[in-house]
Amino acid sequence: MPNIAGNAYGLTTLCPIKNGGPPHRLDEDGATLPDNRSFGAILRDRLEDLPCDERSPMARVPNTYLCRFFVLDDLIYQGKPAEEDHLKSKYLVFTSNFHGDLETYLHGMWEHAADAVRRIWEHCVAFDRVTDAGSFVDYIKKCQVETTFYFMGSTDVSLAEQLKGLYLKQEFSKFAFANQGKSAAELQAAFAEFAARTRPDNVQGPTWRPGASQLKDAVVEGP
Amino acid sequence: MSNIAGKSYAMNTISPLPWHKALVLKLLFFIARFRTTSFNGLLTLSLIHYARWAILRPGDFPHLDPSQPKEDLKYHYEFFFSNFNGSWDQYVDSFSSAIPGGLDLFWRGNVKYPKSVPFRPFHNYITFNQYWTSHYYNAYPMAASNDVKSAEHLRKELVDFTRKVEGASPEAFKEQYDQLLLSLQYDLSTMAPTPVVSLAAAAIDGRERPDAAC
Numbered sequence: 001m002p003n004i005a006g007n008a009y010g011l012t013t014l015c016p017i018k019n020g021g022p023p024h025r026l027d028e029d030g031a032t033l034p035d036n037r038s039f040g041a042i043l044r045d046r047l048e049d050l051p052c053d054e055r056s057p058m059a060r061v062p063n064t065y066l067c068r069f070f071v072l073d074d075l076i077y078q079g080k081p082a083e084e085d086h087l088k089s090k091y092l093v094f095t096s097n098f099h100g101d102l103e104t105y106l107h108g109m110w111e112h113a114a115d116a117v118r119r120i121w122e123h124c125v126a127f128d129r130v131t132d133a134g135s136f137v138d139y140i141k142k143c144q145v146e147t148t149f150y151f152m153g154s155t156d157v158s159l160a161e162q163l164k165g166l167y168l169k170q171e172f173s174k175f176a177f178a179n180q181g182k183s184a185a186e187l188q189a190a191f192a193e194f195a196a197r198t199r200p201d202n203v204q205g206p207t208w209r210p211g212a213s214q215l216k217d218a219v220v221e222g223p
Numbered sequence: 224m225s226n227i228a229g230k231s232y233a234m235n236t237i238s239p240l241p242w243h244k245a246l247v248l249k250l251l252f253f254i255a256r257f258r259t260t261s262f263n264g265l266l267t268l269s270l271i272h273y274a275r276w277a278i279l280r281p282g283d284f285p286h287l288d289p290s291q292p293k294e295d296l297k298y299h300y301e302f303f304f305s306n307f308n309g310s311w312d313q314y315v316d317s318f319s320s321a322i323p324g325g326l327d328l329f330w331r332g333n334v335k336y337p338k339s340v341p342f343r344p345f346h347n348y349i350t351f352n353q354y355w356t357s358h359y360y361n362a363y364p365m366a367a368s369n370d371v372k373s374a375e376h377l378r379k380e381l382v383d384f385t386r387k388v389e390g391a392s393p394e395a396f397k398e399q400y401d402q403l404l405l406s407l408q409y410d411l412s413t414m415a416p417t418p419v420v421s422l423a424a425a426a427i428d429g430r431e432r433p434d435a436a437c
Contacts, residue, residue: 164375
């Protein structure tokens with residue numbers, strides 16, 4: 001399966017966007033205004049308005065390592081003597097790198113970020129048939145294109161394990177630095193306190209928050 | 224709009240190639256899947272989290288409803304998506320310098336591909352065919368790809384060590400601890416928010432507020 005490298009999955013989707021645009025929009029007072037934006041432009045604005053890092057809706061989707069969205073308006077003409085190609089639809093390009101299998105991932109996406117999913121895909125062709133997690137999985141599979149080659153330069157363990165590892169790397173590096181030159185008994189006592197605080201074998205917590213971009217609020221205690 | 228999420232950069236390129244060259248390229252990628260040494264250069268560079276290539280025929284563009292016009296394209300298209308650490312220039316130059324042959328192998332059939340060396344035409348080609356990302360999410364913006372890999376090694380070693388030293392005397396503990404530090408000497412370092420790698424990223428940082436978009 002070229003979409004898979006170990007336990008990591010490379011999802012590549014092109015979701016066609018409806019041509020044209022809405023007939024009108026409403027202003028703050030509910031009055032009808034003309035809206036000259038195409039559905040593709042509306043979608044691009046919505047994507048660019050999404051909050052980032054730990055506030056991104058994708059931070060709520062289990063096992064997402066990295067993902068991206070953009071609107072493919074058209075293909076780039078390479079200049080003469082090449083021939084000119086144009087798309088008849090715009091496409092929402094959504095690619096994701098995640099741990100595990102596709103169906104579980106997409107179910108998790110619907111379960112944890114259905115509000116954002118509806119807003120992002122609202123103007124895509126045939127998305128009006130999506131009503132629940134099952135139909136969302138079917139829809140994305142229809143938009144999926146096969147990855148010809150997927151390269152994994154990182155790890156394929158679960159996101160919880162990756163984040164716990166990063167938390168431990170940070171904390172243990174500080175511990176090793178702070179406890180240089182101590183006697184065996186002092187060191188053992190300090191490590192006992194460190195292990196009780198960091199719980200190395202518990203991937204649920206304490207750990208780093210998905211998408212954490214600042215150290216001051218990166219740590220979550222977990223259940 | 225941002226191609227940057229913390230220490231990671233999202234590159235998207237889409238470039239055309241004739242159908243017969245697309246067939247050859249697919250065959251090359253098929254062989255590469257079973258010859259893992261083909262990507263040793265990429266592994267050595269060690270700045271990529273995940274990357275992918277997708278080669279599409281005109282008929283591969285999803286068609287979901289009769290109301291959607293079918294695509295009628297003259298070329299096949301090579302889609303390339305990468306998640307890497309560092310700046311655009313660092314990445315592109317690393318590739319050109321370290322694995323020029325590999326780059327040429329996977330793009331050689333593309334229309335007007337100039338080859339990876341010299342740098343300037345190659346830079347122009349990538350820039351010309353690059354698409355900007357509207358929303359990029361990274362689960363660990365403060366970590367580089369090497370941080371994620373060394374963190375996994377450290378986590379496993381630390382879990383083993385914690386079990387191994389249960390009930391040990393202070394002297395035995397110290398001996399094991401010193402061995403642990405030796406085995407982790409390449410994995411110990413602290414992480415922090417990314418340094419500014421571009422004026423665009425700096426502008427984004429500057430305007431970011433709790434409820435603002437990225």
